[in-house]
Structures are given as structure tokens and as C-alpha cells.
Amino acid sequence: xxxxxxxxxxxxxxxxxxxxxxxxxxxxxxxxxxxxxxxxxxxxxxxxxxxxxxxxxxxxxxxxxxxxxxxxxxxxxxxxxxxxxxxxxxxxxxxxxxxxxxxxxxxxxxxxxxxxxxxxxxxxxxxxxxxxxxxxxxxxxxxxxxxxxxxxxxxxxxxxxxxxxxxxxxxxxxxxxxxxxxxxxxxxxxxxxxxxxxxxxxxxxxxxxxxxxxxxxxxxxxxxxxxxxxxxxxxxxxxxxxxxxxxxxxxxxxxxxxxxxxxxxxxxxxxxxxxxxxxxxxxxxxxxxxxxxxxxxxxxxxxxxxxxxxxxxxxxxxxxxxxxxxxxxxxxxxxxxxxxxxxxxxxxxxxxxxxxxxxxxxxxxxxxxxxxxxxxxxxxxxxxxxxxxxxxxxxxxxxxxxxxxxxxxxxxxx
Numbered sequence: 001x002x003x004x005x006x007x008x009x010x011x012x013x014x015x016x017x018x019x020x021x022x023x024x025x026x027x028x029x030x031x032x033x034x035x036x037x038x039x040x041x042x043x044x045x046x047x048x049x050x051x052x053x054x055x056x057x058x059x060x061x062x063x064x065x066x067x068x069x070x071x072x073x074x075x076x077x078x079x080x081x082x083x084x085x086x087x088x089x090x091x092x093x094x095x096x097x098x099x100x101x102x103x104x105x106x107x108x109x110x111x112x113x114x115x116x117x118x119x120x121x122x123x124x125x126x127x128x129x130x131x132x133x134x135x136x137x138x139x140x141x142x143x144x145x146x147x148x149x150x151x152x153x154x155x156x157x158x159x160x161x162x163x164x165x166x167x168x169x170x171x172x173x174x175x176x177x178x179x180x181x182x183x184x185x186x187x188x189x190x191x192x193x194x195x196x197x198x199x200x201x202x203x204x205x206x207x208x209x210x211x212x213x214x215x216x217x218x219x220x221x222x223x224x225x226x227x228x229x230x231x232x233x234x235x236x237x238x239x240x241x242x243x244x245x246x247x248x249x250x251x252x253x254x255x256x257x258x259x260x261x262x263x264x265x266x267x268x269x270x271x272x273x274x275x276x277x278x279x280x281x282x283x284x285x286x287x288x289x290x291x292x293x294x295x296x297x298x299x300x301x302x303x304x305x306x307x308x309x310x311x312x313x314x315x316x317x318x319x320x321x322x323x324x325x326x327x328x329x330x331x332x333x334x335x336x337x338x339x340x341x342x343x344x345x346x347x348x349x350x351x352x353x354x355x356x357x358x359x360x361x362x363x364x365x366x367x368x369x370x371x372x373x374x375x376x377x378x379x380x381x382x383x384x385x386x387x388x389x390x391x392x393x394x395x396x397x398x399x400x401x402x403x404x405x406x407x408x409x410x411x412x413x414x
Contacts, residue, residue, distance in 0.1 A: 180208035220394035244393035276410025292357040301359035363406030369396035
């Protein structure tokens with residue numbers, strides 16, 4: 001094998017690094033041995049952890065010494081082959097790194113003492129300084145590539161957890177709903193004597209019903225990808241699947257809360273809720289939320305939660321009394337988000353400046369027709385002949401709102 005100047009330089013650099021690693025390990029051996037002597041002096045025994053550390057450093061030292069010897073032998077071989085070609089340039093022999101190190105006093109002392117002091121090698125090849133490069137594709141230092149893909153932050157999703165859920169096998173949910181009740185219940189008759197009460201006609205009440213329905217809708221999206229990249233980048237398929245599923249959950253939350261029933265969407269809670277009856281003006285957000293709870297209560301329901309935009313909720317938490325104290329809690333001991341004894345869901349899905357108060361446990365229900373799934377297919381356009389696939393995520397669900405008056409929707413302040 002022939003060696004050129006570049007290969008000689010690379011061998012010298014590798015040998016320097018191996019020598020430095022060997023020096024560092026020897027220093028750790030000496031430091032650990034000193035600690036072991038101190039343990040024995042103070043406690044009369046050697047800890048198992050210290051003993052294991054000495055054994056590990058000893059094994060590492062053997063490996064490093066073997067690496068150094070192998071590089072030294074290669075460099076000696078290279079120098080011998082270069083010498084066999086005859087003198088080139090300056091006839092004065094220049095010592096190699098191997099010769100400088102192995103002939104040094106420090107190296108010879110290390111063979112006896114087990115510890116090596118630094119050896120000054122100086123410039124042995126050329127006057128040009130060897131500096132590390134920066135950025136990507138460095139010639140001397142390989143970059144460290146982390147596994148996976150760093151994803152952007154994902155919005156926290158809450159709305160589904162507020163609503164009862166069930167499973168359906170149909171594409172349409174129908175339910176009979178009472179629309180009116182005329183309650184004419186009264187005492188029989190109009191007098192006080194038996195003749196005026198017994199045998200008299202009793203009051204007649206009335207009930208009205210209609211058949212309401214909520215269709216099952218499909219939420220889906222897909223991305224194209226080549227079969228090669230999915231095969232070569234093994235983590236990519238899992239990353240794509242995760243992002244597609246998150247996209248479904250995000251649009252599902254938007255449908256559950258803010259959709260208006262057009263263009264194949266659900267009819268969301270905001271759209272179905274009763275309008276907030278503010279009455280007076282100049283209310284604070286706390287006034288508004290309490291009055292909304294009253295409005296739900298007057299409809300004979302018990303509100304179970306509020307849904308606010310985080311900006312509005314934090315504005316409420318910033319409210320202080322006349323002495324500058326926060327109304328909600330001590331900032332050092334923040335409690336779970338609650339107002340007027342009800343949980344607060346701070347969701348970015350809610351429109352800023354709006355609120356929803358409702359009996360979520362009684363007023364609505366989610367029906368899952370098909371859980372979210374991810375599928376891969378080549379049967380899209382000319383994907384098959386181009387080695388492309390479509391990665392599709394899809395789910396089907398419906399939302400039934402049984403009691404619209406169980407929800408109140410409006411502006412946070414006014």
C-alpha cells in the first residue's frame with residue numbers, strides 16, 4: 001500500500017487524538033486510585049462502586065493502548081515505505097509523532113508509573129495551522145444526527161372530554177324531541193262541595209314532539225409520499241401518521257365547538273346554544289359568566305363548565321381588588337382553573353371575546369361511527385407507476401344536541 005502526504009497527515013492526526021485519549025484515561029485512573037486510597041484511609045474499606053470504576057478504567061486503558069499501538073505501527077510502516085523511495089527535499093530527518101512520543105521522557109516514565117504527563121509535539125508536518133471547519137459537511141469532524149423529526153407545538157384539545165360519547169353503526173342519528181308542553185294540571189272542579197268537584201271534567205294538557213336528526217360526517221386528509229422515502233427513512237411513516245391524526249383531532253374540536261352545519265360540517269355547540277341575555281351593560285367578565293350560569297339554571301339545567309379563549313381567561317385571572325390582590329388566588333399557589341365553582345376550559349378553539357357556558361353532560365352527545373385510522377394506498381391517479389403512495393387519515397362522527405337551552409353563548413364583556 002502506498003502512502004501520500006495527505007494520508008500521512010491523517011494518520012498523524014489520528015495518532016495525536018489516540019495519544020490524548022490515553023493521557024486522559026491515565027489521569028482518570030490516577031484520580032480514581034487517589035480516591036480509593038482516601039476511602040480506605042477514612043472508612044477502612046474500598047467501596048464497590050470505586051472498585052468497579054477502577055476496573056472499567058483499566059479495561060478502557062487497554063483498548064486505548066491497543067488503538068494507539070495499531071496507529072503507531074501503521075505510521076511506522078508508512079514512514080518506512082516513504083524512506084524506501086529515497087530522499088525527497090530536505091535531507092535532514094524529521095521525527096514523526098510516533099518517534100517524538102515514544103522517545104519522550106514522559107512516555108518512558110508512564111511505562112513504569114502508570115501515569116503520563118503531557119508531551120509537547122510541536123509542528124511536525126507543515127507550518128500551516130490545522131483548524132476545525134464550521135457548519136455542515138466538515139472534512140474532519142462528523143456531525144451528530146439526532147433521530148426522528150422535531151415537531152412544532154400542538155394545541156391542547158379539550159372539548160371532546162366535556163361531552164358524553166357513544167358508538168353508532170348508522171350514518172344518521174335520529175331522536176324524538178319534545179318541543180312544547182302545555183301544563184293545565186289543576187284541581188278537579190271549581191267549587192268546594194262534592195257536587196262542584198265530583199263528576200266534573202278534569203283539565204287537559206298537551207305535548208308536542210318533532211323528529212330531529214344529526215348526520216354522521218367524515219373528516220379526512222392525506223399526503224403523498226414516495227415508497228422509497230418511507231422505506232429509507234423508517235421513522236417518517238410514524239411521524240406522518242401522528243401528524244395526520246393530530247390534524248383530525250384539531251378539526252374535530254373545531255367542528256364540535258364552532259362549526260355551523262354548512263359544507264358537510266357538524267352543527268357545533270356555539271351555533272346551537274341560546275344567545276346570552278346580558279340585560280345591563282358595563283359588566284365585567286366575571287359578571288357575565290355568573291349571569292350566564294343563572295340563565296342556564298333558569299332553563300332548569302345545572303352548568304358543568306365554561307369554555308373561554310385563553311386570552312379571555314387570563315384577563316379574568318388578572319383582575320384585582322382595591323388593594324391590588326388577585327381575586328382568584330395567590331400566584332404562588334395557583335389552583336385548577338375554576339370560576340363561580342365551575343371548571344374553566346381555556347381552549348384556543350373558542351373565538352376570542354366569546355364564551356360558552358353549559359350543561360355539557362346533559363345537553364349533547366358525540367357518536368363515533370369510525371374511529372380515526374391511517375391507511376396507505378397506491379390506487380390514486382398514477383401513483384402506482386410513479387412509486388408513490390397516499391397516506392390517508394379519516395374518522396366519522398356525529399354530534400347530537402338534545403337541549404339547546406342547556407347552553408348559553410355570547411360576548412365575554414359588554
